[in-house]
Amino acid sequence: MQNTVHEKFMQIAIELSEYNVKQGTGGPFGAVIVKDGMIVARSANRVVPTNDPTAHAEVSVIRLACQELGTYDLSGCEIYTSCEPCPMCLGAIYWARIDKVYYANTKADAAAIGFDDHFIYNELESPMAERKLPFIQLLRDEAMTAFKLWETTENKTDY
Ligand SMILES: [Zn+2]
Numbered sequence: 001m002q003n004t005v006h007e008k009f010m011q012i013a014i015e016l017s018e019y020n021v022k023q024g025t026g027g028p029f030g031a032v033i034v035k036d037g038m039i040v041a042r043s044a045n046r047v048v049p050t051n052d053p054t055a056h057a058e059v060s061v062i063r064l065a066c067q068e069l070g071t072y073d074l075s076g077c078e079i080y081t082s083c084e085p086c087p088m089c090l091g092a093i094y095w096a097r098i099d100k101v102y103y104a105n106t107k108a109d110a111a112a113i114g115f116d117d118h119f120i121y122n123e124l125e126s127p128m129a130e131r132k133l134p135f136i137q138l139l140r141d142e143a144m145t146a147f148k149l150w151e152t153t154e155n156k157t158d159y
Helices: 005-023 057-069 087-096 107-112 118-125 140-152
Strands: 030-035 038-044 077-083 100-105
Touching (some): 005 038, 030 057, 057 077, 077 107
16 A cells, blocks of 8 residues: 555655665665655665675666766655665765655664664764774875865866
């Protein structure tokens, strides 16, 4: 039973998440991107079959939608994800300029079955010197050359 068009799209994301588990092709996550009431792209989590730790359902569906629409800007699109996005996917959603996020399972639900991204949120809130992941700055002056070049280059695509 589908009450709203939003639930219809979410149901597809949920079906992708279930199918992924049944097929043994990855984690129980699915996502759909919709523009003007039409599905642009759909993907399940693809981490294991592609050996790509960034191939979460949301990042994967963003890549597919951008290919489909021929743009890096998904303004005007909405994402339906079977689970509240992790920090990486949330960042990708912001970078893609997606208008709205619909989610089903919460990050607490994901943590309860072993997909816990809480440590990343903790890291983000911690000062760099206190993070578990060491951050060491090197060669800033040398790296600044490309930034200065960008600033002074006329023929570039601003994004
Ligand atoms: Zn993610």
